[in-house]
Amino acid sequence: QVQLVQSGGGLVQAGESLRLSCTVSGVQFSYYSMGWFRQAPGQEREFVAHIDWSSETTTYADSVKGRFTISRDNAKNTVHLQMNSLEPNDTAVYYCAKQRSGSYYGIRDSSAYNSWGQGTQVTVSS
Numbered sequence: 280q281v282q283l284v285q286s287g288g289g290l291v292q293a294g295e296s297l298r299l300s301c302t303v304s305g306v307q308f309s310y311y312s313m314g315w316f317r318q319a320p321g322q323e324r325e326f327v328a329h330i331d332w333s334s335e336t337t338t339y340a341d342s343v344k345g346r347f348t349i350s351r352d353n354a355k356n357t358v359h360l361q362m363n364s365l366e367p368n369d370t371a372v373y374y375c376a377k378q379r380s381g382s383y384y385g386i387r388d389s390s391a392y393n394s395w396g397q398g399t400q401v402t403v404s405s
Contacts, residue, residue, distance in 0.1 A: 281305040281394045283375055288399035291365055295403075299360040301375030301396050308356040312378040314392055315349060315360045317371035317401075326387040327373070328360060338386060342368070365403045372398045 287299040299315070315327040328349040329338040337349050348361040358375055376392035384391035 281377065283377060283394055283396035285373075285375055285396040285399045288373065288401045290402045290404065293366055293403055293405050295365055296361070296363045297365065297401060298362070299373055299375070299399060299401070301358045301360075303356045303358070303377060303394075306377070306394075309353040311380070312386070313349075313351060313358040314376045314378060314386060315358075315373060316376060316389060316392075317369075317373045318398075319371040322371075324374070324389055326389075329378075329386045330358065340387075362401070365401075367403050367405045369401060370403050372400050374398050 282304045283301050285301045291297055312331045314329040316324050317327050318324040326340050327343055328347055330349045330351055334351055346364045351358040375396040377394040378391055379393045382391040
């Protein structure tokens with residue numbers, strides 16, 4: 280049984296930083312690419328960042344590029360999202376997700392992922 284357990288998040292002021300973590304169990308973590316999504320109240324879930332299984336390729340939403348960094352530690356079955364220069368528009372529930380094997384959906388499409396973390400609230404005050 281695949282489990283994704285998230286940690287981190289909280290309430291910060293604009294300009295500050297947070298780090299989210301997601302630990303995966305029940306699957307060979309190093310085989311899978313991982314993503315982060317977020318969902319603000321009343322809005323659809325949106326893509327934030329993606330990292331491939333080897334960490335060679337990372338992809339970001341334009342809205343977070345240059346401020347957020349996705350990384351992974353395959354020895355610890357963990358993926359991180361370092362969020363710097365946070366803005367009030369970054370306020371949302373953040374989710375990590377495991378990409379399906381052989382998915383033909385694009386990495387920005389939530390349908391490309393078949394396991395999700397429980398979500399963690401990030402609130403940025405102005």
